[in-house]
Amino acid sequence: MxxxxxxxxxxxxxxxxxxxxxxxxxxxxxxxxxxxxxxxxxxxxxxxxxxxxxxxxxxxxxxxxxxxxxxxxxxxxxxxxxxxxxxxxxxxxAEEPPTPTTAIVDPSVPLLPAIRLVGRDEELADIKRRLFTGGNVALTALNGLPGVGKTTLSIALAHDREVRTHFRDGILWAGLGPKPNILGLLSRWGTLLGISATEMASLSDVHAWARAIHNAIGTRYMLLVIDDAWSTEAALAFKVGGSNCAHLLTTRYPEIASFIALDGAKKIQALNDEESMTLLRLLAPGVVDREVQKAQDLVHAVGGLPLALTLMGNYLRKQTYSGQTRRITAALERLSNAEERLQIQEPHGPVESHPSLTSDIQLSLHSVISVTDQQLSPATRSAFYALSVFPARPNTFSEEAALAVAACEVDILDTLIDIGILESSGASRYTLHQTIRDYTYLQLQRAPEHDVAQRRLVAYTCAFLAEHSSDYEQLELESPTILTALEQAHRLAMLPELIQATIAFTPYLQLRGLYAQAEQHLQRAQEAALTLNDQRALSTLLLYTGQVLHQQGKFAQAEDIFQQGLTLAREHNDLEQISAFLNDLGWVTWKLGNNAQSEEYLQEGLAIARKIDNKKRISGILRVLGSVKDLRGEYIEAMACLSESLTIARQMQDHELACIILMNLGVNAGQQGNDSQAKTYFIEGLELARQIRHHERTSALLANLGAAEMEMGNYAQAKIYLKEGLEVARKIEHREWTSILLMNLGFTTSKQGDYQQAEAYLKESLILSRQIGIPQMTAHALNEYGKLLLIEEQEQAAEKTFAEMLNILPEEALDLKALARFGLAQVAFMQGDQSKAQDLAEQSLNVLKQIGHGNAEEVRKWLSSIK
CATH class of the missing domain: 1.10.260.40 (lambda repressor-like DNA-binding domains)
Structure with missing residues (x-):
């Protein structure tokens, strides 16, 4: 009273x-x-x-x-x-209260989690800096995916000692959710602030309450946390602090965050791999330490989403309580399934309830995401589900593809962006978080017409490939989507589309060195062509299959496939296909040592290509023919073939073909001792290869560029080129170029005096070259290894090495046989047999001079020195 x-x-x-x-x-x-x-x-x-x-x-x-x-x-x-x-x-x-002796403690501020906050130190420091600044900047909004930890971060801030010291008069907390009781929450704040019952009874609407609370706060230093806002209007209702207050808003909606906080909006990202493993280890240390790889797989499967990691960690910890290994194994197996991960639930008490969930709904990834799903219109929901056919982050997809697959207007994509469940990834590109994609894909599978979106994806991909089959930058960007479409075409038995897409995409897979993927899709497409009795498609698929085998060094298998394809092409008198198979057969049979047959194939193929005036084929066959002649020591004829081939390739602006011709021309120049010209060719070819991102060509040109630098005595620079080339070759698992690069690195490190490392490189090169089975390649590796043994004065090992080199080579390999004899001449001289040494060296010199080989001068000088 x-x-x-x-x-x-x-x-x-x-x-x-x-x-x-x-x-x-x-x-x-x-x-x-x-x-x-x-x-x-x-x-x-x-x-x-x-x-x-x-x-x-x-x-x-x-x-x-x-x-x-x-x-x-x-x-x-x-x-x-x-x-x-x-x-x-x-x-x-109430308007200007004296500073209270004790701060207001809002009982609605959630308790700190038992596990410490992981991976948020930078965010905490940045948000505190913003909140302490004052003025408009002190209105900070956190937005991000459901389960990314916005509320958890806000709880940590509300309990932070520096925050509580700065906001000495207290912290007010309002958990909103999709259906907030705004008047009830404001009334609670009014009570905490000491507004009299009489005045509260006179407050009838949100505006009156907001003004009264604002007046009651006055100049107090307080932090007002507005958690889980689902509408701008609801968020604004709680923007009632005074000049010494700060507001912290959390929301799933980027649109709300940017409107409320202007430049104070901050998107909270998922944890990185290291942070995710740390959190998972804190929650379930026994499991993570014992099953590191499986734990890492789970981290990747949920994309570092803290709520997912917390639910999984708590679940795993409960399973380890009994100490039974089988329960842990079963738990990990369960979590490897996307649907199981989404459905893992945790009960929660009234104080710990999630603001987006009603008290009767348990916390799970599914329940947290479905709250947003339930707010969508039918058309938006349908589009949202359809987008799940695209591969998840870190992959992206284009707006054009999204509109085609979702069969919607662009404003629906804008809506999905605004509510934070579809993420923008640069200009007109989008991405879906892994967990969001898992949720939507499961919903799509339950839809009555669940295959419609996949079929749209396949149709769009076929149209895209038809338009962009030679645009490697575009193919690189869309390759995850294309590979997904190929899988769906196979699953849905869309046979014509599977064949069409595989034929269009295989050259890109070859270019990137993705041979295993190429083989898988080619095999599926061949089965489809056989089912449809599409002989033309089957012939093309056999050609690509043989090329992929060839690129992996599987020459005998490649020859067999090419022969099958040639037979099929001859049956249908398909001259273009016949010339293509003859081109590749000429190259692979030469590598298998059948030189006469090789030239026969190439000359027939060239004649047919000229007859049908297929410029690309003419250039390609001339390139192979030039390489074969070059390796046989027929340098003048080789130069003529390669020069004509390059002229045609440049006319067609075929950069892929031009870069390999330039490499062959460089080899030709180097064989004739013109290392400077060779280097010029290699550099030009390397620029083209890098421009089109052709990994095989890049590794090959780096190998040759390194060799040119070696010949010029620039061993440090040579080593740089060779190591880069080796890294690329190993990445694409190209055994042939890996062997060549190892051989050249062996030579370079030998010249630098590191004989132990040189021997390691050369031995690995020999192992690979023997597995591949190209006599000339093995001979080159043996030559370099033999020269190293000579330096180390291992006479018997060197003699054995050069003798093997001489024996494995066909008679046409004049240059390599001459180099083998030079090696044996040096061994004989070391053994004291000067007559034999002089005889072998003279044989070598005569051949090398006859074919114009660059090593002729080296042999001549050595021969003069021993006379």
Missing amino acids: DHIPSTEPQPRLKLTEARMARSLSQQDVAEQIGTTHVNVSRWERGITRPNPYFRRKLCQLFGLTAQELDLVPSASSEPPATTTSNIDEVESS
């Missing part, structure tokens, strides 16, 4: 006169100084006295002193403060 004053209050006539002289109502005064008309009325009637803050505001408003407004305290003019009613004290001080 209120105390009745012992004396009658004395009206402040001067204050009333000042107001009326300016034709202001009590409400006008209240609005201009930030209080209520009730307080102004009481001040004028002398019931209460304005505190120092409002005395200053009144003086500023009327341009009068406190004495002139009768605001100076006086024992005779108004009752002492002890006689004012309790209600009056609350109401008069």
Whole structure:
């Protein structure tokens, strides 16, 4: 009950006169100084006295002193403060309360989780800096995917010692969710702030409540947390702090965050792999330490989403309680299934409830994501599910593809972006988080027409490949989508589309060195062609299959496939296909050592290509023919073939073909001792290979460029080129170029005096070259290894090496046989047999001079030195 004053209050006539002289109502005064008309009325009637803050505001408003407004305290003019009613004290001080001795503790602030916050140190520091800045910047909004940890981060901030010290008057917390009780939450804040029951009874709408709470906060230093906002209007209702307050908003919706906080919006990202493993280890240490690889697989499967990691970690920890290995194994197996991961649930008490979930719904990935799903319109939901046919992050897909697959307008994509479940990834590109994609894909599979989106994806991909089959940059960008479409075409038995897409995409897979993937899709497409009895497609698929085998060094298998294809092409008198198979058969049979047959194939293929005027085929066969002649020591003829081939390739602007011709021309120049010209060819070819991102050509050109630098004595630079080339060759598992690069690295490191490393390189090169089975390649490796053995004065091992080199080579390999004899001549000289040494060296020199080989001068000088 209120105390009745012992004396009658004395009206402040001067204050009333000042107001009326300016034709202001009590409400006008209240609005201009930030209080209520009730307080102004009481001040004028002398019931209460304005505190120092409002005395200053009144003086500023009327341009009068406190004495002139009768605001100076006086024992005779108004009752002492002890006689004012309790209600009056609350109401008069609500606008500018003195600093309370204890901060307001909002019981709605969730408790800190038992596990420490992982991977958020930078975010915490940045958010605190923003909150402590004051002004508009102090309104900070956190947005991100469901389960990314926005609320957890806010809880950590609410319990942070520095935050509580800065906001010394307390923290208010409002958990909104999709259907917030705004008036109820504001009423609770009003109670905590000490607004009287009388005043609260007069507050009828959100605006009145917001103004009253704002007035009650006044100049207090407080943090207002608005958690899980689903609408801008709801969020704004709680933006009621004063000049010394800060607001922290969390929302799934980027649109809300950017509107509310302007430049203070901050997107919370998922944890990286290291942070995810740390969190999982804290939750389930026994499992993670014992099953590191499986734990890493789970981290990747959920894309570092903290809620997913927490649910999985808690589940695994419960399974380890019994100590039974079989239960842990079963738990890991369960979590490897996307549907099981989504459905793992955790009960929660009323205090710990998620703001987006009602009390009867348990916490799970499925329940947290489905809350957003339920808010979507049918058309938006249908598009959302359809997008799940695309591979998840880190892969991206184009807007064009999204619109085709989802069969929707672009404004639906905008809606999905605005609500935060579809993510933008640069200009007109999108991505889906792994967990979001898992959820939507499962929903799509349950839809009545669940295959429609996949069929649209296949159709779109076929059309895209038809338009962009030679645009390697576009193919690189869309390759994850294309590979997904190939899988769906196979699963849905879309046979014509599978064949079409495989034929269009295989050259890209070859270019990138993705031979295993190419083989798998080619095999499936061949089965489809046989089912449809599509002989033309089957012939093309056999050609690509043989090429992929050839590129992997499987020459005998490649020859067999090419022969099958040639037979099929001849049956249908398909001249273009016949010339293609003859081209590849000429190359592979030469590598198998059948030189006469090789040239026969190539000459027949060239004649057919000229007959049908197929420029690309003419250039290709001339290139192979030039390489074969070059390796046989027929340098002039080789140069003629290669020069004509390059001219045609440049006319067609075929960069892929041009870069390999340039490499062959460089080899030809190097064989003739013109290392400077060779280097020029190799550099030009390397620029083209890198431009089109052709990994095999890049490794090959780096190998040859390194060899050119070696010949010029630039061993340090040579080593740089060779190591880069080896890295590329190993990455694409190209055994042939790996062997060649290892051989050249062996030579280079030998020249630098590191004989132990040189021997390791050369031995590995020999192992690979023998597995591949190309006599010339093995001979080159043996030659370099033999020269190293000579340096180390291992005469018997060197003699054995050069003898093997001489024996494995066909008679046509004049240059390599000559080099083998030179090696044996050096062995003979070391053994004291000068006559034999001189005879072998003279044989070698005569051949090398005859074919114009660059090593002829080296042999001549050595021969002169021993005479």
